[in-house]
Amino acid sequence: MGTTDTPAAGEFVRLEVSDGVGTIRLDRPKMNALSEQVQEEIRAAATEAAARADVKAVVVYGGERVFAAGADVKEMADMSYTEMVDRSAGLQSAFTAVAKIPKPVVAAVTGYALGGGCELAMCADIRIAADNATLGQPEILLGIIPGAGGTQRLTRLVGPSKAKDIIFSGRFVKADEALAIGLVDRVVPADEVYAEAVKWASQFVGAASYAVRAAKESIDRGLEVDLETGLEIERVQFAALFATEDRSIGMKSFVENGPGKAEFRGA
CATH class of the missing domain: 1.10.12.10 (Lyase 2-enoyl-coa Hydratase, Chain  A, domain 2)
Structure with a gap:
């Protein structure tokens, strides 16, 4: 294996590059809550990964224990309508920056991928999940709806009926069901998720x-x-x-x- 380079590093999100594969690594203890700062650092890492010629494919990874458990609710709890009007476009576009990386992108999903975490995972081209992973869009339980692409990307992945069931109820989706309905593409043992994602991404290092x-x-x-x-x-x-x-x-x-x-x- 070659050396690992960390060209773009925020406080909670960094881009690591090794042997042609870039990893966008979320690291905000304990649950990778997606605050506005984290969202903007994701945008910066995605922009860097898209621009670098030595990055041929990208892994989005939250660590061994959790992908991302959702938005930072404490940060949003006291926001007014006008404040969210100003912020909502940035919230969507930060995640869309991942979807628009013009290279193969795989989400390595461990633990919880809920709310914004599920929305971030759906921005990847494929999702490889741990056998104990839990996904979902529980925003309805907070009196809101998904706001970073969940109503649109989930519907495109699993169809309108299943998307409505998941979003209307806010229920959690275990890995086996996520695989059956097409929300994830592969389920592997938890300790193999990142390695499998890197393996998938690495096949494009020598591609056209x-x-x-x-x-x-x-x-x-x-x-x-x-x-x-x-x-x-x-x-x-x-x-x-x-x-x-x-x-x-x-x-x-x-x-x-x-x-x-x-x-x-x-x-």
């Missing part, structure tokens, strides 16, 4: 980076539009890749050596 980026953008943008528009998004992205060096490398390697042997340069 711009092709992966184009695939992610085509899928994500396509979900927002009708099929005809989505097909046009795909067509434009597909054609654009013929301007990349990796496309030439990949096709030449395929013709000469067969599939899966290309050594891409990320250009």
Whole structure:
């Protein structure tokens, strides 16, 4: 393994880079409560991960015991309507910065991923969860609704009926159910979560980076539009890749050596 670099470090969130994989690490004891400061540090780490050419994929991780147990309720309890109007856009966009990282992103979910923690996990492309993980959107029990993407991303992942059941009730979802309904993509023993996430992310270190980026953008943008528009998004992205060096490398390697042997340069 190579050395670990920590290029972007806030008080509670840091970006660690090792062997082409960046880890956005939340570390606010005891439960990684997502205060405004933590949210902005997540935005900064995501922006750094997106910009760095040596980061090929990203893991979002809260540590061995907890992913993130939700927003900092004490911070929000006395906020007025106008104060939340001013803050709510920043809350959403801080998490959306993770969703918009133009590289593969995996959430390594341990312990609780509740409220904002679940919303943050859903910003990743896939979720690998511990067998004892608990997810959910319990905001309704506070007299509010999810405000950082929960009503939208959960619905897109599990469908409207299951999303309504989870959000209306505020109930907790255990790992086995989360896997069955598509809220998480893989369940592994708790002590293997981070290693499995890094393993998944590492497969993209030698990939054709711009092709992966184009695939992610085509899928994500396509979900927002009708099929005809989505097909046009795909067509434009597909054609654009013929301007990349990796496309030439990949096709030449395929013709000469067969599939899966290309050594891409990320250009």
